[in-house]
Amino acid sequence: MEFEKTIIELLEFITANEGKLNLDEASKKLNTSKEELAKALNEALNRGLIHKFDERFKLTAQGESLLESHREEYLHRMVHNYVEETTVDKVQDWNRHWSLRHGFNLEDLNALRGDLKAIPARIEETMPLITLSEGERGKIVYVYGGRGLIRRLADMGLTPGVEIVVLRKALLNGPVEVSVRGTNLALGYGVARRVFVKRVS
Amino acid sequence: MYKPKTTIRIALAANANTGKSTFFNQVTGASQHVGNWPGKTVEKVEGFVKFGMYDVHILDLPGTYSLSAYSEEEMVAREYIAIHKPDVVLNIVDASAIERNLYLTVQLLELEAPIVVALNMIDVAAKKGFKINVERFSEILGVPVIPMVAISGRGVGEALSKAVEVAIGKIKTSPMKVVYGLEVEKALSKLTEELREKLPNMCKLYPARWLAIKLLEEDEDILRKVSNEPGGPEVIKLSKDIIEQLEAMHGEPIQAIIASERYAIVNRIVKEVLTVEKEPLVTFGERLDLLTTHMVWGYLILIAVMSSVFASVFMVGGFLSGLIEDSLSTLITPLIPEGSNFIRGLVDGLIAGVVLVIPYVIPFYLILFFLENSGYLPRAAFLLDAIMHRIGLHGKAFIPLLLGYGCNVPACLGCRIMETSREKLILGLMITMIPCAARTIIILSLVGKYLGVHVALAIYALDLIIVFTVGKIASKSLPGGPVGLIMEMPPYRMPSLKVIAVETYVRVREFIVIAFPLLIVGSGFVGLLNDLNLLKALSNAFTPALNLLGLPSLTAIPLIFGILRKELTIAMLAEAAGTAEFNTVLTPRQMVVFSIFTILYIPCIATIIALLKEYGLRKTALIALTNISVATIVSALANVVLKSVGL
Numbered sequence A: 001m002e003f004e005k006t007i008i009e010l011l012e013f014i015t016a017n018e019g020k021l022n023l024d025e026a027s028k029k030l031n032t033s034k035e036e037l038a039k040a041l042n043e044a045l046n047r048g049l050i051h052k053f054d055e056r057f058k059l060t061a062q063g064e065s066l067l068e069s070h071r072e073e074y075l076h077r078m079v080h081n082y083v084e085e086t087t088v089d090k091v092q093d094w095n096r097h098w099s100l101r102h103g104f105n106l107e108d109l110n111a112l113r114g115d116l117k118a119i120p121a122r123i124e125e126t127m128p129l130i131t132l133s134e135g136e137r138g139k140i141v142y143v144y145g146g147r148g149l150i151r152r153l154a155d156m157g158l159t160p161g162v163e164i165v166v167l168r169k170a171l172l173n174g175p176v177e178v179s180v181r182g183t184n185l186a187l188g189y190g191v192a193r194r195v196f197v198k199r200v201s
Numbered sequence B: 001m002y003k004p005k006t007t008i009r010i011a012l013a014a015n016a017n018t019g020k021s022t023f024f025n026q027v028t029g030a031s032q033h034v035g036n037w038p039g040k041t042v043e044k045v046e047g048f049v050k051f052g053m054y055d056v057h058i059l060d061l062p063g064t065y066s067l068s069a070y071s072e073e074e075m076v077a078r079e080y081i082a083i084h085k086p087d088v089v090l091n092i093v094d095a096s097a098i099e100r101n102l103y104l105t106v107q108l109l110e111l112e113a114p115i116v117v118a119l120n121m122i123d124v125a126a127k128k129g130f131k132i133n134v135e136r137f138s139e140i141l142g143v144p145v146i147p148m149v150a151i152s153g154r155g156v157g158e159a160l161s162k163a164v165e166v167a168i169g170k171i172k173t174s175p176m177k178v179v180y181g182l183e184v185e186k187a188l189s190k191l192t193e194e195l196r197e198k199l200p201n202m203c204k205l206y207p208a209r210w211l212a213i214k215l216l217e218e219d220e221d222i223l224r225k226v227s228n229e230p231g232g233p234e235v236i237k238l239s240k241d242i243i244e245q246l247e248a249m250h251g252e253p254i255q256a257i258i259a260s261e262r263y264a265i266v267n268r269i270v271k272e273v274l275t276v277e278k279e280p281l282v283t284f285g286e287r288l289d290l291l292t293t294h295m296v297w298g299y300l301i302l303i304a305v306m307s308s309v310f311a312s313v314f315m316v317g318g319f320l321s322g323l324i325e326d327s328l329s330t331l332i333t334p335l336i337p338e339g340s341n342f343i344r345g346l347v348d349g350l351i352a353g354v355v356l357v358i359p360y361v362i363p364f365y366l367i368l369f370f371l372e373n374s375g376y377l378p379r380a381a382f383l384l385d386a387i388m389h390r391i392g393l394h395g396k397a398f399i400p401l402l403l404g405y406g407c408n409v410p411a412c413l414g415c416r417i418m419e420t421s422r423e424k425l426i427l428g429l430m431i432t433m434i435p436c437a438a439r440t441i442i443i444l445s446l447v448g449k450y451l452g453v454h455v456a457l458a459i460y461a462l463d464l465i466i467v468f469t470v471g472k473i474a475s476k477s478l479p480g481g482p483v484g485l486i487m488e489m490p491p492y493r494m495p496s497l498k499v500i501a502v503e504t505y506v507r508v509r510e511f512i513v514i515a516f517p518l519l520i521v522g523s524g525f526v527g528l529l530n531d532l533n534l535l536k537a538l539s540n541a542f543t544p545a546l547n548l549l550g551l552p553s554l555t556a557i558p559l560i561f562g563i564l565r566k567e568l569t570i571a572m573l574a575e576a577a578g579t580a581e582f583n584t585v586l587t588p589r590q591m592v593v594f595s596i597f598t599i600l601y602i603p604c605i606a607t608i609i610a611l612l613k614e615y616g617l618r619k620t621a622l623i624a625l626t627n628i629s630v631a632t633i634v635s636a637l638a639n640v641v642l643k644s645v646g647l
Helices: A002-016 A023-030 A034-046 A061-087 A091-102 A106-118 A147-155 B020-031 B072-084 B095-110 B122-127 B134-141 B156-167 B182-198 B200-205 B208-216 B220-227 B232-250 B254-273 B284-292 B297-335 B341-374 B376-389 B395-406 B408-417 B421-431 B437-451 B453-477 B497-531 B535-548 B553-564 B568-577 B588-600 B605-644
Strands: A050-053 A056-059 A137-143 A163-169 A176-180 A183-187 A195-200 B007-014 B033-036 B043-051 B054-060 B088-094 B115-120 B130-132 B145-147 B274-276 B486-488
Touching: A002 A023, A002 A034, A002 A056, A002 A061, A023 A034, A034 A050, A056 A061, A091 A106, A137 A147, A147 B254, A163 B284, A183 B095, A183 B376, B007 B020, B007 B072, B007 B095, B007 B156, B020 B043, B020 B054, B020 B156, B020 B497, B043 B156, B054 B156, B088 B095, B088 B156, B095 B115, B095 B122, B095 B130, B095 B208, B095 B254, B115 B134, B115 B156, B122 B130, B134 B145, B134 B254, B145 B156, B182 B200, B182 B208, B182 B232, B182 B254, B200 B208, B208 B220, B208 B232, B208 B254, B220 B232, B232 B254, B254 B274, B284 B297, B284 B376, B297 B341, B297 B376, B297 B395, B297 B437, B341 B376, B341 B395, B341 B437, B341 B497, B341 B568, B376 B395, B376 B486, B395 B408, B395 B421, B395 B437, B408 B421, B408 B497, B408 B605, B421 B453, B421 B605, B437 B453, B437 B568, B437 B588, B453 B588, B453 B605, B497 B535, B497 B553, B497 B605, B535 B553, B553 B568, B553 B588, B588 B605
Parallel strands: B007 B054, B007 B088, B088 B115, B115 B145
Antiparallel strands: A050 A056, A137 A163, A137 A195, A163 A176, A176 A183, A183 B486, B033 B043, B043 B054, B130 B274
C-alpha cells in the first residue's frame, strides 16, 4: 500500500519536473529514502507506467490514467478538507499548508475556491463512521465505494437515512460494531471508513 | 382440486443466525445428507422426514441476508427457488430482529415463491418487549405465519404441517404484492413490459417483474444473462437510461434507492404488527457481548477460551487415544496372521482412524459447534480482524485456521466462508501448514517426550510464524486486494445440546466416509509394498534428500507413510528404528528437524482430497508444492542453525 503511494508520488514528481528526475533531489522533496524511490522507479518502468526517452522520463497512457485517478481522489480529499477547515475558520492555515506542502499558490487556491463555489454542489458535513466513538449515534448519509459495496451494506440495513449506534471499536484499526435496525453488525476498518455519517446527539 | 402428491419439497430460507439449522436439525435429525451444489463450493444440506402420508424432502438453503448476486450462497438460494421451484419455501424469521429478516421475506415474495413464515424466537422477542400480532401479520403477508421457538420445539410441528398444507394446495395463499414508490414502480412496469416483449423465454424461467427489479439493481448475474439473449442489449440500454433518471431524481445510487424502498415496505409491515411494550432491558447476552469484545477483557477471554479448547482437546484426546490404541491393539493383534504386512496394514489403518476420530475429531467438533451456536466465534473474528488484515484476510478467516488445529480436512472445507477465491487460496496455503491433532501427536511423542514441552511449544511458535509469513507473502503476490469485513454479530444464546449433537454426528460421519477408506486402503497398500520388498528401494531413493536435512535414512519410510496419514508416522518410525525409544536412534537435532519437516512437508491424502474438492487440481498442486518447498527450506535452515549452536 505504502509502496503504491510512493510510485504515485514519483509519477507526480516526474510530471512536475518535465521528465527530469534526480533521485537525491526527489528523495528530499518526497521525504522518501533513495532506495525506496529507486525501487519505485524500477517498478514503474516494469509496469509500463513510464518510459525513458533521451534521459527524460515520460508517462505512458497507463501512467497518465493512474495519475488521473489519483488526482480525482486528491480532489475529493481536498473538498473535504476545504469544508472542514473553513468551517473552523482557519483559512490562513489551510492556504499555507496547501501552498507549502502541495505547491498551490494563493491564486490557484482562490481560483479553485471560486470554482467550487460556482459548482452547484451539495456538500454535506459528513464524517466517516470510523470517527464516531463508542456509544455515539450517527445517521448514514452515503457510502463512498463501488456499487457492490453500496448494495451489500444496504442489504444489511445500512441505507441512507438510517440511524446507527457505535457499540464497540476494536484496537489497532480493527472493526467497529454498530447496532442498526435491531441487529448488530461488525464492519472492518476499511469498510467503516467508507460509510459517511452525520453525528446525532 | 389438488392433486395428491406423496413427495413434497420444502426449501428453508432465512438470514444467518435465525435458528434455521436448529429447526432443520429438530425436524430431520440424523437423516441429513451434506453434499455440494454442483459446480459450487456451497454446501447442500438435505434431510427427510415422514409427515403423515407424505415423504417430505427438506432442503436447507444457505443462510443469506438478501438475494442479490453478492455471494455464491445467495446465487444458489435464488436459482434454486426460481428455477427448481420447490413446492413451498419455509421462510424462518427471527422475531427479535424482524426488520432485517423481513427484508429477505420481501425478496422471496418478489421471486413469487410460495412461502410460509415461521416466526422463530418469539420468546426472545417477548423478552425484548416485542408484542407481535401474528394474525394481522399473516393477513398482511397473505400467507400463514406460525409463531415458533425452534430450540424448544414449540411450533415446529405446526410450521411443518402448514408448509405441507400450502404445498399440497390445501391452504390457498394470496401473497402480498411488493409495491415500491411511484417512480420506481413506473420504471418497473416499463421494464417488465419490455422484458416480456423482447425476452419471452427468459420470462418463462424467471418472473418478469423480478428480472426488472434485478436489472434496476444492476445485478451482475442477471445483466450477464440478459445481455447474452437476442434482444437483451436493448433491454439493458433501456434499464440504464431508467437508472440514470432515477438516480438523478433521488440523488442516490440505484442500489441504495431500491434497498431503502424495500426497507420502507418492511417498516410499514413492522409498524402494523409490532408494538414495543416496554423499554428493552440490557440483557445478560448484551453485557456478555460488551465484555467479550472489550479491548482488554475481550482478548484475555479469547486467550482463555482458545487455551482451554486446545488443552481439553489434547489432554482428553491424548489420554483417550492411548487408552483406545492399547486396548484395540491387544485385542486385535493376536488375530492377525503372522507375516502379512498387507493385512496388518489394513488393520492398522482402521485402528488409526478410530484413534483419531474418537479422541480428537469428536471433541473438537463438539467444542466448535458449541462456540458457533453460542455466538462466540464472530466475537473472536471481531477481535482478530486487525491482525488478520495484516495478511490480507479479514477476521472470519480465523475460524478455518482454528479448525486446522483439529484436522485440516474440515478446515479446508471451511474455507468456503471466505468471499473471494483469492482469500480461499491464501487460507488454503496457511491451513495445510497448521499442525493438526495427528501432527501434534508427533511433536508431543518425539520432541515433547525427549526434549521437553518447552521445545515442543517453540516448534509450535515457529510454525505459527511460518504460517503467517506464508500468508503475508501469498497476499502480497496474489492479484487482487483484501475484502473488508461485514459480519453480523448475533446475540449470545444458550445453544441446544441436541443441535450440537446432531451437527457433530453429521460432520463426523462425513469425515469417516472421506477418511476411513483412504486410511485403510492406504496403509494396506504400504503393507503390500512391504510384503513385496519394495519399501527398501523406495526409502533408498529418498535417502540423499533426507541426508541434506541431516536426517537418517530410517526416517524415509515414516515420511512416506505420513503422506497417507500423519498419525502413522510415529508407529512407522518405531518400526523402522526397531525401537520406540527414539532417543537411541535420533539425535535431539534430528528430532527437532524431523518434527518441523513433518508439520510442513505435505498435507495428508484426506486433506489433498478436500483441497481437490474445494480448489481444483492446479491450486491443489500449487499448495502441495509450496508446502514441500517451505518444509525443505525451513528444515534445512533449522538443521544448519542447530548444528552451529552445537546440538
